[in-house]
Amino acid sequence: xxxxxxxxxxxxxxxxxxxxxxxxxxxxxxxxxxxxxxxxxxxxxxxxxxxxxxxxxxxxxxxxxxxxxxxxxxxxxxxxxxxxxxxxxxxxxxxxxxxxxxxxxxxxxxxxxxxxxxxxxxxxxxxxxxxxxxxxxxxxxxxxxxxxxxxxxxxxxxxxxxxxxxxxxxxxxxxxxxxxxxxxxxxxxxxxxxxxxxxxxxxxxxxxxxxxxxxxxxxxxxxxxxxxxxxxxxxxxxxxxxxxxxxxxxxxxxxxxxxxxxxxxxxxxxxxxxxxxxxxxxxxxxxxxxxxxxxxxxxxxxxxxxxxxxxxxxxxxxxxxxxxxxxxxxxxxxxx
Amino acid sequence: xxxxxxxxxxxxxxxxxxxxxxxxxxxxxxxxxxxxxxxxxxxxxxxxxxxxxxxxxxxxxxxxxxxxxxxxxxxxxxxxxxxxxxxxxxxxxxxxxxxxxxxxxxxxxxxxxxxxxxxxxxxxxxxxxxxxxxxxxxxxxxxxxxxxxxxxxxxxxxxxxxxxxxxxxxxxxxxxxxxxxxxxxxxxxxxxxxxxxxxxxxxxxxxxxxxxxxxxxxxxxxxxxxxxxxxxxxxxxxxxxxxxxxxxxxxxxxxxxxxxxxxxxxxxxxxxxxxxxxxxxxxxxxxxxxxxxxxxxxxxxxxxxxxxxxxxxxxxxxxxxxxxxxxxxxxxxxxx
Numbered sequence: 001x002x003x004x005x006x007x008x009x010x011x012x013x014x015x016x017x018x019x020x021x022x023x024x025x026x027x028x029x030x031x032x033x034x035x036x037x038x039x040x041x042x043x044x045x046x047x048x049x050x051x052x053x054x055x056x057x058x059x060x061x062x063x064x065x066x067x068x069x070x071x072x073x074x075x076x077x078x079x080x081x082x083x084x085x086x087x088x089x090x091x092x093x094x095x096x097x098x099x100x101x102x103x104x105x106x107x108x109x110x111x112x113x114x115x116x117x118x119x120x121x122x123x124x125x126x127x128x129x130x131x132x133x134x135x136x137x138x139x140x141x142x143x144x145x146x147x148x149x150x151x152x153x154x155x156x157x158x159x160x161x162x163x164x165x166x167x168x169x170x171x172x173x174x175x176x177x178x179x180x181x182x183x184x185x186x187x188x189x190x191x192x193x194x195x196x197x198x199x200x201x202x203x204x205x206x207x208x209x210x211x212x213x214x215x216x217x218x219x220x221x222x223x224x225x226x227x228x229x230x231x232x233x234x235x236x237x238x239x240x241x242x243x244x245x246x247x248x249x250x251x252x253x254x255x256x257x258x259x260x261x262x263x264x265x266x267x268x269x270x271x272x273x274x275x276x277x278x279x280x281x282x283x284x285x286x287x288x289x290x291x292x293x294x295x296x297x298x299x300x301x302x303x304x305x306x307x308x309x310x311x312x313x314x315x316x317x318x319x320x321x322x323x324x325x326x327x328x329x330x331x332x333x334x335x336x
Numbered sequence: 337x338x339x340x341x342x343x344x345x346x347x348x349x350x351x352x353x354x355x356x357x358x359x360x361x362x363x364x365x366x367x368x369x370x371x372x373x374x375x376x377x378x379x380x381x382x383x384x385x386x387x388x389x390x391x392x393x394x395x396x397x398x399x400x401x402x403x404x405x406x407x408x409x410x411x412x413x414x415x416x417x418x419x420x421x422x423x424x425x426x427x428x429x430x431x432x433x434x435x436x437x438x439x440x441x442x443x444x445x446x447x448x449x450x451x452x453x454x455x456x457x458x459x460x461x462x463x464x465x466x467x468x469x470x471x472x473x474x475x476x477x478x479x480x481x482x483x484x485x486x487x488x489x490x491x492x493x494x495x496x497x498x499x500x501x502x503x504x505x506x507x508x509x510x511x512x513x514x515x516x517x518x519x520x521x522x523x524x525x526x527x528x529x530x531x532x533x534x535x536x537x538x539x540x541x542x543x544x545x546x547x548x549x550x551x552x553x554x555x556x557x558x559x560x561x562x563x564x565x566x567x568x569x570x571x572x573x574x575x576x577x578x579x580x581x582x583x584x585x586x587x588x589x590x591x592x593x594x595x596x597x598x599x600x601x602x603x604x605x606x607x608x609x610x611x612x613x614x615x616x617x618x619x620x621x622x623x624x625x626x627x628x629x630x631x632x633x634x635x636x637x638x639x640x641x642x643x644x645x646x647x648x649x650x651x652x653x654x655x656x657x658x659x660x661x662x663x664x665x666x667x668x669x670x671x672x
Contacts, residue, residue: 135562136573137580185572194530226471230603231567236521237472244473267566
């Protein structure tokens with residue numbers, strides 16, 4: 001199943017986009033892929049999405065078939081366009097095992113670390129590995145490309161910034177001189193999902209309840225003010241408040257969400273301050289709905305206002321393709 | 337299925353225990369029940385266990401039937417023995433809804449809060465509710481009885497102590513003057529279970545691996561030294577260390593266990609110190625295997641050595657039965 005959204009509606013809009021494209025880009029994560037025709041400004045002219053993520057695929061042939069089903073028509077219409085992919089497609093369990101680039105790293109290092117898929121159809125961006133400092137290593141695949149895109153779209157992030165990419169595994173990144181200097185994963189989204197679906201906390205929660213802002217912000221503030229009592233302690237309140245009738249069951253899920261995101265901010269904002277980036281821009285990169293949820297938490301937590309950026313993967317993919325010299329021969333086709 | 341263990345083996349040992357018993361006690365939690373013939377010293381003379389916990393039962397008849405299957409022969413042989421139960425059997429979803437006693441609370445308040453089951457067969461101990469201080473309420477059911485038992489068995493805990501009852505939902509309790517003054521739940525065991533079974537962290541882990549003490553202690557120390565980086569960040573290392581080959585997959589589960597228990601200690605030991613109980617005894621109450629795991633963590637975390645107590649529920653049940661005047665008419669039968 002391929003779902004498509006084109007800037008210009010219909011076949012005519014897509015043909016026009018195809019003519020203008022500089023690149024076919026694919027953000028290919030664990031649970032899905034998003035493919036883009038990308039223009040010279042780094043924006044997506046057309047987007048197609050499928051649920052055929054790397055976690056659902058095994059073997060090079062399966063990946064090749066999905067790529068062909070998803071963007072094969074674009075590749076045949078514009079065979080000179082480079083195809084660049086990022087995300088878990090490049091993991092050791094993906095289509096091609098692309099070794100991680102080491103932090104600190106920027107667009108040049110990422111571009112030179114790209115590898116071709118076995119069939120030669122696409123170039124795949126490396127993920128980032130952070131190690132050293134006596135701490136366990138940390139990993140990202142896909143977010144490095146979004147970070148490169150954010151730097152392209154917002155030059156004021158170049159000198160120094162802290163980026164937050166919320167999600168199943170949120171990534172916090174410290175940027176300096178246009179490079180990712182350090183980053184940290186927070187498993188906030190996955191913690192919420194497993195606690196909601198598989199723990200005693202989910203039992204009192206109500207599906208399809210409307211967003212309860214007061215409960216959500218209460219959770220954020222509890223993490224801020226009493227986080228020293230421990231996250232594994234505080235989350236139990238998402239049960240005890242319900243059992244004792246002190247919070248409606250419709251509010252418990254948002255309270256838990258606020259607690260978990262509040263704990264992410266508690267650790268992340270301190271980590272940012274320790275790095276001397278408190279005065280540098282803070283930016284949220286991700287879907288508007290999730291960024292709005294984090295923005296609200298940030299404001300409640302400390303009054304901080306973050307920049308927000310939607311999908312920056314296309315800009316990142318174009319930047320990396322250019323840095324690798326892959327777009328040198330591409331010209332805009334005349335649209336007839 | 338009732339499994340039994342008697343101090344004296346066989347039918348003769350059980351008959352002797354039955355003659356000496358002062359009380360039939362039942363520790364009836366969510367996932368199982370343990371029934372005891374309890375002697376005048378508060379120790380279990382015979383124990384029987386089944387998996388028919390409160391989470392598996394619905395309706396008064398179901399509870400009555402399980403009680404009869406488990407200890408009906410004891411009740412018929414010694415009809416004058418009181419039957420006392422504690423745990424989730426007394427919750428709003430259990431056999432009889434026994435309102436929580438409010439903290440601070442000790443044996444007299446718990447004894448006077450007991451309620452009879454609808455069929456009159458047993459008395460059920462209330463749980464404890466902590467509220468106030470602008471914090472969410474906290475709850476326990478069953479552990480209050482173990483705490484009363486620990487106080488009976490170890491008088492040195494009476495003046496002031498911190499008790500830790502590790503488990504699915506660990507409970508930390510501050511005791512003063514023989515009462516529970518404050519307590520806090522930590523969902524450590526359940527967090528471990530849901531992360532292991534349902535999150536990406538479990539995928540690299542190996543079932544039936546031998547205990548890896550170095551990995552476990554490494555997790556404890558990471559929580560102690562870098563816990564400010566956030567638990568939801570640190571647990572990701574139980575994946576990244578495996579993906580990068582820096583830790584054998586057989587060690588990842590114990591590393592995660594150490595991290596989660598380390599975070600419990602981080603919060604719990606600070607909470608204990610804030611309450612001025614740093615010089616008072618610290619005691620672990622629970623199964624020897626789990627207490628040993630926590631004892632090791634405590635030693636690594638801060639060199640603290642805790643007292644350890646195994647099953648203290650029988651002593652607690654006897655103390656509460658006595659405080660409620662239920663054992664006044666019970667004499668020891670002569671064993672013929």
